[in-house]
Amino acid sequence: MSDALNRLEAVGIAPPGSEPESVVLLRRVSQLLAERPGSRSALVKLLSLLEEYFGSPMTVFEVEPAFARLRLAVPWRADEFVDYVGLKVDAPREEVFARVRGTELTLFRLNEHLLIGVRDLDRLGSQDDELLQRVGAAVRVACETYRQTRLGRWLNRRVRANQRLLDGLVNIGDAAIPWQVIAREARVLTGAHSALALEVTTNATRVAAAIGETLRRPGDVIDRTAGLLAWVTSHQEAVLIGSLADRAGMPAAALAAVRGETDNDSAVVAPIFDHTATLVALVAVFSPTPYRFTLDDLETVGELARFAGAIVAQRQTLNFVAPGHARAGLAAEVLDLMLDGVAVVDDNQEIALHNRAFAQLHGGSHRQSLRGTKASDLEGEHLRDVGEHGALVEEERRRLDGSIFLAESYRRRFVDPVSGTAGTLIAIRDIHERALERQRVRQLAHVDPLTGLNNRAGFFDLAAEHFKSVEDGPVGLLFIDVDGLKVVNDQFGHVAGDRVLVEVASRIRKSMRPFDVIGRIGGDEFAVLVIGQDSLRVIRQVAERLSAAIAFNPVTIGTVELRITAAVGIATGTTSTFDLDQLMSIADSAMYQDKFSRRRPDLLHLHRGTRDAVEIELGPDLVRVLRGDERGGSLILRFQPIFGAESRAVTAVEALVRWQHPTEGLLLPGRFLSLALQYRLMDQLDAFVRAEAIARFARWRAAGLGLSMRLSINLSGVNAAEGRTVRDFCQLAERLGVPPSMVMIELTETELSDLLIDRIAKIMRRLKREGFLIALDDFGVGTSSFRHLQIMPVDIVKIDRQFVKDLGSGGDRGLVAGLTALAGELGISVVAEGVGDQACLDTLIELGVPEVQGFHLARPLREAALLKLLGNEGTTRLG
Structure with missing residues (x-):
């Protein structure tokens, strides 16, 4: 998902319904985890977010080994869950979900000791079950990092407590x-x-x-x-x-x-x-x-x-020792009871007194004496700059054998009021285990548990480190989006989808060099920072090799083989002229251009020129216009007629969308369709065109105009795979009194992914049963045109303009004739697009093409101009 959409949602202006709630939830959970994973506020926000989604109060319990009973692990919803504290946990460890008998509490296991407690959860569907398991990993990380943060504070308090108690000994x-x-x-x-x-x-x-x-x-x-x-x-x-x-x-x-x-x-x-x-x-x-x-x-x-x-x-x-007599020996005996290492350093910087733990921490036996040893011999080099006294510090200390260990230490000057003895009191604690735990928590927060790659936070951290370390070095960024993962999840389950992601991650890793930075930055999105390549040609070759590697072999799931493809966007520059966000924005836009084109003669590269900057900045305005905010301008429709080739009568009209931008003027779809894909706005854009076009069509028919004329509406490939599309078309047609047989739904062949085609065909068959006509636009351009005709319930094919435009000047008549003949054998009507002159039209009539469309006959028209074409009396009746 693009950074732009992240920013929009962060300020609360993300378009409603722009993506499934579960996707929004997972992304917001990932953002919270990446921001401040160890803070109490991040944990509270995470639990609040999950409560809002699942509609049930929840908290986190832990099972104390001493009792095998529940206790609150985090300070959240304590009053609401107090009745469940102390419940015996009888569920086996391998059981993920368990309803506590006789209560309204459902427990979801995070690990051996941590559980999510959900109250009043009436129903947990399979999708919610799986979603809760996925977000459970984030809750576990947030809880563990929060508890680690608390442990750090507790250890600081513990050291300060030891210091105060040491005062009682010294x-x-x-x-x-x-x-x-x-x-x-x-x-x-x-x-x-x-x-x-x-x-x-x-x-x-x-x-x-x-x-x-x-x-x-x-x-x-x-x-x-x-x-x-x-x-x-x-x-x-x-x-x-x-x-x-x-x-x-x-x-x-x-x-x-x-x-x-x-x-x-x-x-x-x-x-x-x-x-x-x-x-x-x-x-x-x-x-x-x-x-x-x-x-x-x-x-x-x-x-x-x-x-x-x-x-x-x-x-x-x-009571039995005279003042000043054998004080050092007495102190040593007393201090031996402590687990922390404690030593007294005299003014000659030599150890005058220490306990057993101090010797053992530095590699000596519990009986070994370090008296007379220079304190500096046991210290790391960097500590010399800290000073003798002050706050708690972490330092590397040196054992007697020269090895290093990590410790937390405190130094305080003291004077014995009885004897007048002065020196420095040192208390140290080995924090090796704590450091390992910190490293483990960092790994949890920066590594994607599914693929083993860097997650979003880890990728940006490593990439930012590279930008800081290289003053003016070349850099390339590849943004990769896996095609059709949602369909895999819907048809085969999320286990299959995860299998695909793991395989894609493996292929990316094998295609790149060890020092390139690779990350999974979204559900189906990956990024690669290519380091040390100063040639655009080389970067393009790397991207082409990567794209080919992803699609090289199908992924086998049971008896099904899935051919995996991905859109790849490229951005190149130097670390002195671009920052990471700029490169990511360019590569993100390039990826969506690549995904939208679907022709992919080669990978698309965008330079950050004036035009590109404008395109990227149009995104927020597109969000506004689809929400009815006049600051984004307005969307309008134009209507291009389709004619009978010989009769010149209007047989159909195609609804085309335009964007009247407040500063850029009238924009054609080529300027904003890719942005609609990038910002996940195709649902709203398709819905606007569908509702507005059918409403206008109903008005014309009510006025007695175009009763035998069809209405053609374009449907994006992403929405052609959605079941709700059938419901939306049927409800609109029924409410406005438009016969479905007069509505033609156009699919652009180049938008039909091989991975989605079976699902799209199923949706189209449902629309066909409801009476709607199905048309295939840009026919002949796609690599699977004839397969599409076999599995799709197509009524009409529209031959792409690149095969039509040169017919009047010696173009390939055979190809158009063959396509027309093939469609005729299958009982499919043909429309030729791109008719630019009379010679072209004459050739099409000669070849038997029944319907034509193009600028030679009519450009896209305003509604008034179309009504005038259909008949002036219609305009009068419409008022």
């Missing part, structure tokens, strides 16, 4: 345990409703800190002889509680204790032990939302509990 002069900080960090990191830190004594538990909406206050005493504490004391492990309403798999004593603490539905509680493994405290988080917490939250709270235990152990040890 500032050992402060004997107070920072319970308020521990409770606050637990709530922030888990997203809990409330959090408690509780100190445990021999006979009771005292609330040390209370954060969030909780009835508990610091100093409150809780009995420790029963309930949760008794359970934690005996088991000495943390507990994850999904919901108080569902006790399956949960320790009853723990549930009872939590119920005594709060009315919340879900909780995580972790024990805190001192250096003698004695239970000394608890950290607990609560939420009113059932199944709010996950195994990740359990791990997070558990790590905070270990951190708090380290601080408790440090404070206990300080």
Whole structure:
């Protein structure tokens, strides 16, 4: 689909009905995914778009492995789907759709853990089923990238939390345990409703800190002889509680204790032990939302509990160690409990203290000491410019063996107020897995999952990189549109259509060089950026080779062989004189010219001259005129008579469309039909001509004019394959009182695709049964003229003007005579087009051609001039 149409729809002026709603949906989904795939707004817009299309509320659930129950994965429609949170997921993993028993909820599986939940979905047809599967991939990518973005923010919060907790370890002069900080960090990191830190004594538990909406206050005493504490004391492990309403798999004593603490539905509680493994405290988080917490939250709270235990152990040890005595050794023992790498660098830039994780992250054993090692020996080169202190940074760090790993680090200057020791505190975390996940998400967002090529976003990103890297280099852009894919989807299903696309992608890839940029930028559209070819002739040869490769062999689907063809448009230039959008616009227009011509003696190339710029800019005006907006001008009809060759009587009249443009003047179809195809406006254009011509024809007949005269209406090839065309013609003829036998529907032979011909023939047979006449225009030009006569219910053929125009001066009489004789044998009438002089007319009469049309007899006329030709009394009666 062209960029121009994308821009029109983006500002809300796309013509209604210009393309199927499902196509619009898929394109808008692709646009949203390409814009900001990791943002909450993009995910909300995507879900809103799907709700509007399917007419049902929907959200995204995830299945928490700890419970195998539903929980909301994204903040969308939480109130409307709260009743479904906690439902057991019984459907097997391979089942795509499942209706939850006893509810109005339908689940659509995205992957092992993510599902789309749709409420009140009464019916899901096969097409909607398939469409939901296709957009499901986009929802999965949007959800995963959104969750990845949230994970990044969470990791930043986690590092900042570790920094604050490290203050409790480094500032050992402060004997107070920072319970308020521990409770606050637990709530922030888990997203809990409330959090408690509780100190445990021999006979009771005292609330040390209370954060969030909780009835508990610091100093409150809780009995420790029963309930949760008794359970934690005996088991000495943390507990994850999904919901108080569902006790399956949960320790009853723990549930009872939590119920005594709060009315919340879900909780995580972790024990805190001192250096003698004695239970000394608890950290607990609560939420009113059932199944709010996950195994990740359990791990997070558990790590905070270990951190708090380290601080408790440090404070206990300080009671027995004189100030300043063996402080470094003490800190090392405490820091060994952390999973992040932590080190203290002295003013000589040497490592004075580190924990086990720091050594292991840098390739050492857990017992290996890095004390005395220069800190710079473990840093990447680029970090030297960052400075010692500041925000969280990503850096490449160096292991002892010289290998590199990606880490997230933070540096902060500190001074021990007791000993006066100064230095730099470094905390690092290995983010290799996160980087891989980021790369995977980027691949999902930039690679087409069906063909493996770049998708639209990926193609434009890579192409833009090339334009930036080459100052004034030659470049060629090929825009490829696969013919007839909609018909393949309609007749054989989308699986067959996908098979065709995969095969076309494979043939494009094999035809191009490895460094050319290839992308699938739309449903049936591909683009190739040809790099390093400075000759137009070479670019044309590349395009011809590509077009031939696509059509070389048929694609076999079951017992059916489909011959695949494609229209190819070319744009060439240099990176200094054209930008990517300009090249794409030119190649797009060239492709539609190629598709429209259907003759294709060679591939069409457009230079960006004044005329071409005007043609491209006419697109929005064509949209306006078809919507009745006077700023686009007006569409008008002209009528060219068809005469009996010998009688010179008017036997038929052909309705021809013209566009009266406000600045360009009167435009013939050659100036705007290709734009109508490009902008997907042929439906509206055909509908205008059909309605206006039949209405005029009905007026003439009501006035007693042309009662034996036929009306000829041109029908585009794209609409000739649509079943609604039959309904539209029949309804118009019946409403206006025009006999179908007086209406002749003209098809241009060069517009008939071999892939569409069977479907077009079926539609034409339906029109024939309703009484309409079928004519084949430009007969003899197409490569399958005689096959068309065999399978199409043709009443009339119109011999193309290129065979007629030179008959009076020695043209090929034999060809016209043969075509006329063939049509006569088949019971088909003949009209000769392009009669330019009397000698030509005389020859046609001699050859037995019954009807003729051309400028020698009459040019396309205004309605008044046609009525005058038919008889002045008709004009008077019409008023």
